[in-house]
Amino acid sequence: xxxxxxxxxxxxxxxxxxxxxxxxxxxxxxxxxxxxxxxxxxxxxxxxxxxxxxxxxxxxxxxxxxxxxxxxxxxxxxxxxxxxxxxxxxxxxxxxxxxxxxxxxxxxxxxxxxxxxxxxxxxxxxxxxxxxxxxxxxxxxxxxxxxxxxxxxxxxxxxxxxxxxxxxxxxxxxx
Ligand code: HEC
Numbered sequence: 001x002x003x004x005x006x007x008x009x010x011x012x013x014x015x016x017x018x019x020x021x022x023x024x025x026x027x028x029x030x031x032x033x034x035x036x037x038x039x040x041x042x043x044x045x046x047x048x049x050x051x052x053x054x055x056x057x058x059x060x061x062x063x064x065x066x067x068x069x070x071x072x073x074x075x076x077x078x079x080x081x082x083x084x085x086x087x088x089x090x091x092x093x094x095x096x097x098x099x100x101x102x103x104x105x106x107x108x109x110x111x112x113x114x115x116x117x118x119x120x121x122x123x124x125x126x127x128x129x130x131x132x133x134x135x136x137x138x139x140x141x142x143x144x145x146x147x148x149x150x151x152x153x154x155x156x157x158x159x160x161x162x163x164x165x166x167x168x169x170x171x172x173x174x175x
Contacts, residue, residue, distance in 0.1 A: 034090065045142070080098075115136070
């Protein structure tokens, strides 16, 4: 090997390392919009999560058309959020796109959020607080198994702000 290559080789290796480190930094910097590391595939808890999405009401609100069609919505669309608003004294809320929301959290973050956050009505956040950690993890793994899809739900509107699309109006609402 010519001397200059022998000298250059460690340098090239160093450059390659540096490039890799820089690339990693870029990934890190842009990671807020990227999915958190994929959870361990675990068929049993994925199936449990699928079951919970069906029987714990998540699909009823977070899957467009689910309640109206008696659950006849392609699984590909499950939990992608809805643009049908829920209007009441709290303003107008839209069931979030859980496929996108959970892709931005680690499983640990999800458990913490689900156990402590209080979302606006009619989201039954209290049901999430009461859910076992195993069931919360199952929901997370199922949603991550489905993967991110769809668009974010419309933004929350405070009381008095008119909604553009259809809403389900609760009695005693503030328009
Ligand atoms: C009665 C309708 C309804 C049901 C049932 C329901 N949700 Fe919601 N959910 C909503 C609405 C509306 C919002 C938006 C609340 C807000 O704007 O604060 C929401 C918000 C959320 C959020 C916050 C997401 C974010 O954007 O940070 C999570 C997480 C969530 N729901 C999970 C669930 C899970 C899991 C289930 C099933 C156990 C469920 N929801 C059942 C209506 C519902």
